[in-house]
C-alpha cells in the first residue's frame with residue numbers, strides 16, 4: 001500500500017468499508033465505494049460533527065475521517081465499526097495522503 005488515493009481505495013475503502021458505506025442507506029450518507037468516495041470525503045463537512053471536514057486537504061489531524069479511524073471522534077464509534085481496526089502503518093499512510101493535499 002502507498003499514500004495515494006488509488007491505493008487507499010483499493011486496500012481500505014473498497015474491501016474494509018464499502019460493505020456498509022455504499023448505496024442509498026450508507027451510514028451518515030457516506031459512500032466509500034469506488035467512484036463515490038473521493039467526492040464524498042474531500043472538503044465535505046462531516047454529518048456527525050459538521051464543523052469538521054471529513055477530509056481537510058493538508059490537515060490530517062483536523063480531518064474527521066482520521067478521528068474515526070483513530071477512535072477519538074467526538075460522536076459515534078471507531079471505524080471500521082466493530083473492528084478489526086486499521087493498523088498504525090495504514091492510518092499513517094492515509095494521514096500522509098491528506099497532509100500532502102489529498103490529491104485524486
Ligand code: HEC
Pocket residue numbers: 012013016017018019020021027028030045046047048049054064065068075076077078079080081082
Ligand atoms: C459494519 C458497518 C461499518 C463499517 C464496516 C464501517 N462503517 Fe463507518 N459508519 C458506520 C455507522 C453505523 C456509522 C454512523 C455511527 C457511528 O459513527 O458510530 C459510521 C460513520 C462513519 C463516519 C462518520 C461520517 C460523518 O460524516 O460523520 C466515517 C468518517 C466513517 N464511518 C468511516 C468509515 C471508514 C473509513 C470505514 C472503513 C475503514 C468504515 N467507516 C467502516 C458503519 C460502518
